Amino acid sequence: MSEGAEAKIYMQEIFGERLVVKERVKKEYREASLDERLRLARTRNEARILYRAFEAGVKTPTLIGVGRFSIYMSYLEGKLLRDVKKSPYLLRQAGILLAKMHNADIVHGDFTPANIIVSKNSVYVIDFGLAEISKSIEEKAIDLLLMKRSLNEKQYKVLAYSYAKAYTASSDVFRKLAEIERRGRYQIRTLV
Amino acid sequence: MLVMGIESSAHTLGVGIVRDGEILANERISYNVGSEGIIPSKVAEFHIENVSKVIGSSLRKAGISLKQIEGIGYTRGPGIGPCLQVGELAAKTIANKFALPIAQVNHGVGHIEITKHIAGLNDPLALYVSGGNSQILKLVGKPYPHYHVLGETLDIGVGNMLDSFARELKLLPAWGSSVEREAKGGKYIEMPYTVKGMDFAFTGLLTYAKKLVGKVSNKDLCYSLQETAFSMICEATERALLLTKSKELCVCGGVAQNTRLKEMLSNIAKEHHVKFGFAPNEFNGDNGAMIAYVAERLIKSGYTSKIEECGIEQRYRIEKAVVP
Numbered sequence: 001m002s003e004g005a006e007a008k009i010y011m012q013e014i015f016g017e018r019l020v021v022k023e024r025v026k027k028e029y030r031e032a033s034l035d036e037r038l039r040l041a042r043t044r045n046e047a048r049i050l051y052r053a054f055e056a057g058v059k060t061p062t063l064i065g066v067g068r069f070s071i072y073m074s075y076l077e078g079k080l081l082r083d084v085k086k087s088p089y090l091l092r093q094a095g096i097l098l099a100k101m102h103n104a105d106i107v108h109g110d111f112t113p114a115n116i117i118v119s120k121n122s123v124y125v126i127d128f129g130l131a132e133i134s135k136s137i138e139e140k141a142i143d144l145l146l147m148k149r150s151l152n153e154k155q156y157k158v159l160a161y162s163y164a165k166a167y168t169a170s171s172d173v174f175r176k177l178a179e180i181e182r183r184g185r186y187q188i189r190t191l192v
Numbered sequence: 193m194l195v196m197g198i199e200s201s202a203h204t205l206g207v208g209i210v211r212d213g214e215i216l217a218n219e220r221i222s223y224n225v226g227s228e229g230i231i232p233s234k235v236a237e238f239h240i241e242n243v244s245k246v247i248g249s250s251l252r253k254a255g256i257s258l259k260q261i262e263g264i265g266y267t268r269g270p271g272i273g274p275c276l277q278v279g280e281l282a283a284k285t286i287a288n289k290f291a292l293p294i295a296q297v298n299h300g301v302g303h304i305e306i307t308k309h310i311a312g313l314n315d316p317l318a319l320y321v322s323g324g325n326s327q328i329l330k331l332v333g334k335p336y337p338h339y340h341v342l343g344e345t346l347d348i349g350v351g352n353m354l355d356s357f358a359r360e361l362k363l364l365p366a367w368g369s370s371v372e373r374e375a376k377g378g379k380y381i382e383m384p385y386t387v388k389g390m391d392f393a394f395t396g397l398l399t400y401a402k403k404l405v406g407k408v409s410n411k412d413l414c415y416s417l418q419e420t421a422f423s424m425i426c427e428a429t430e431r432a433l434l435l436t437k438s439k440e441l442c443v444c445g446g447v448a449q450n451t452r453l454k455e456m457l458s459n460i461a462k463e464h465h466v467k468f469g470f471a472p473n474e475f476n477g478d479n480g481a482m483i484a485y486v487a488e489r490l491i492k493s494g495y496t497s498k499i500e501e502c503g504i505e506q507r508y509r510i511e512k513a514v515v516p
Binding site: 004005006027028029030031033034037038109110112114130142146 | 420
């Protein structure tokens with residue numbers, strides 16, 4: 001289906017059921033033991049968080065099984081939020097998704113429109129490859145920052161508003177976000 | 193057009209001369225940082241003492257006289273204030289004396305553009321790694337042509353990290369290459385690995401490695417530190433490569449002198465069928481030619497400044513610089 005920087009993602013049929021397999025492939029450029037450590041830890045971490053997200057009521061693909069470097073998930077028919085019209089409705093849903101994750105102390109780590117699938121007018125978050133379990137306000141603020149960087153101002157406001165309503169600790173996150181943006185290196189980091 | 197460029201953002205003072213993109217001279221002198229690192233006032237003093245000399249030698253190398261110069265450029269930033277001021281002052285003086293157009297150049301833009309020029313690349317994803325900077329960049333057209341930062345270090349530059357560690361081990365300058373030499377034949381030990389999307393951070397890694405000094409062999413430490421840091425950068429770069437769908441990749445800046453880093457990047461480029469390019473080390477270290485090269489293009493495109501508008505900016509973000 002696709003070949004990301006980290007993993008290749010392909011479809012497999014098992015017992016007539018379409019599954020998505022995310023397999024972390026060996027990277028020739030890096031030290032073999034570092035490579036194996038990263039792939040193993042990330043596969044386990046991702047599977048664990050995917051399940052935790054499911055428990056917390058976050059819309060995600062369903063975790064079916066885990067191999068050494070592979071995760072097996074249910075298949076979702078749809079398009080990436082990146083590639084569709086970002087309607088206020090979808091953005092609000094995305095804000096609620098993030099709120100639910102943060103409520104469960106899941107930080108996504110790469111929360112961008114390229115990691116949200118729109119399926120039957122509903123949004124699902126995918127790719128927990130960089131996700132962590134964390135109470136850190138900073139990490140949560142970075143989730144929001146990444147999304148902010150990928151949206152225009154109006155779109156971000158819609159998303160942020162629904163996030164704020166759905167997540168009780170959101171004011172701390174917004175405060176942190178403002179602080180991060182004030183840090184020297186980020187002052188004028190532009191958007192594309 | 194005959195253009196001179198003066199670079200003095202850190203411990204190297206460089207003067208380059210270009211004519212229509214052709215590099216005629218690239219002379220430089222570096223302050224010996226010794227064991228104490230860069231002391232701004234001392235380095236600035238060193239630059240002041242040497243600036244006329246280096247300008248002179250670059251003119252001799254190019255076989256021209258100062259009067260023939262048709263335009264001048266200098267590094268506006270980023271860099272160390274007192275050091276930048278020396279280049280600024282020299283450029284302004286010459287511009288004033290001969291009524292020349294003057295262009296203010298961003299240091300990072302200089303590194304990337306000269307690399308593109310020499311490696312024959314059109315629109316690469318650029319990895320700019322030096323002491324003070326570690327960024328992944330791509331040229332974008334809006335709202336003005338500039339380098340967009342896709343990812344960067346969240347704390348210190350990778351070069352700075354390698355230097356600090358080398359000083360901890362009491363290795364000799366140039367520290368980056370000392371670490372590289374020391375790393376040969378080392379064994380890998382586990383170290384903290386921090387990548388956030390396309391950003392990365394080095395201080396955690398540095399602290400961890402410093403704590404192991406004396407407990408693990410220097411060889412293994414250098415090897416593991418270098419492998420971990422470069423793997424982080426490479427992972428972020430690979431992600432940016434796929435995101436931007438770039439067909440070209442280049443690496444520039446002081447740390448681009450490292451062979452292992454180039455080997456890793458070339459491996460990634462090969463995997464994704466992307467053209468990989470870099471410049472000879474002469475242009476990866478700080479140099480005046482890159483400033484002259486960008487200045488010429490700026491001047492030709494009309495991006496010149498009045499003398500009273502010229503200044504320095506220690507934290508001159510690359511996004512703010514127009515790329516002609």
